Amino acid sequence: MLTAGSTLRQMREKLGLTMRDVETASEKLARKRGNVGYFVPISRLSDVETKGITPSIYRLYALAIIYHSDFRHMLRLYGVEMDLEVSDLEVTSPPKSHLSQALSTVEVVHVPVRMDPSFDPRKTLNFGRMIEQWGTVPLKYLEQLSKTGFTYGYVGSEDVTMYPILPPGSFIQVDESKNRVSEGGWNSEYERPIYFVETRDSHICCWCTVTGDSIILQPHPLSPVAPRIQHYPQDAEVIGQVVGVALRLGEWRSTSDFAPAPKERAALN
DSSP, rough: OHHHHHHHHHHHHHHTTTTHHHHHHHHHHHHHTTTTGGOOOHHHEEEEEEEOOOOOOHHHHHHHHHHHHHHHHHHHHTTSSSSSOGGGGGGGOOOOOOOTTTTTTTTEEEEEEEEEOOOOOSSSSSHHEEEEEEESSSSGGGGGGSSSSEEEEEEETTTTTTTSSOOOOEEEEEEETTOSSOOOOOOOOTTTEEEEESSSEEEEEEEEETTTTTEEEEOOOTSOOOEEEEETTEEEEEEEEEEEEEOOOSOOOOOGGGGOHHHHHHHOO
């Protein structure tokens, strides 16, 4: 496998440039820029090509110019990507809210571009199972949808089980490692874990209570949906805990908008 240095040497030799040519050209660039950091003397170029020495950012830029190469490609030779990884941003958590410019210049990201024909936006489902093909589009923050370790769900447009905490149309991130139902320890409904559950006929986001061989699928108290009791785990599998949500604000609706029609209400009683 070629090293970064040997790759740079091949690039130079392919263009028919000598080390002296590179030194001379870099001197011109340094004078033009008014910065001696762009200057690449023969001795330093030799160290870069044969001894694994990493050039400074200025010298790498100079080599990109002299070799008529993409600066991004030059950086990749040394394992540096211009497009920041979303996951890398998790290494720090500044205490103050701020406007982040970290990903403002990123151009591409992998997101779903083709869905399974059975995808029905009215129903809650396991989003990952509905994706047939990933494609490249300019939406970097959605890159985590293609990572492993989490399941992604979609709250159906007619699913108001956890409304108003999880409005219909929300996308959720589910931690599959947290698939054991907690028995308590929260101080409010906002701290109580919400689980993503797969039943025999559907998916559902809800609070859960396990009693013996049964599980209670508990909706939000403001939701018109009634609680459900299922055999556990035969008829209801806890996929994991909802740990992230993406939703649209400013489109809240009254719970009366979701109230079942008279016939449907009678069927629930």
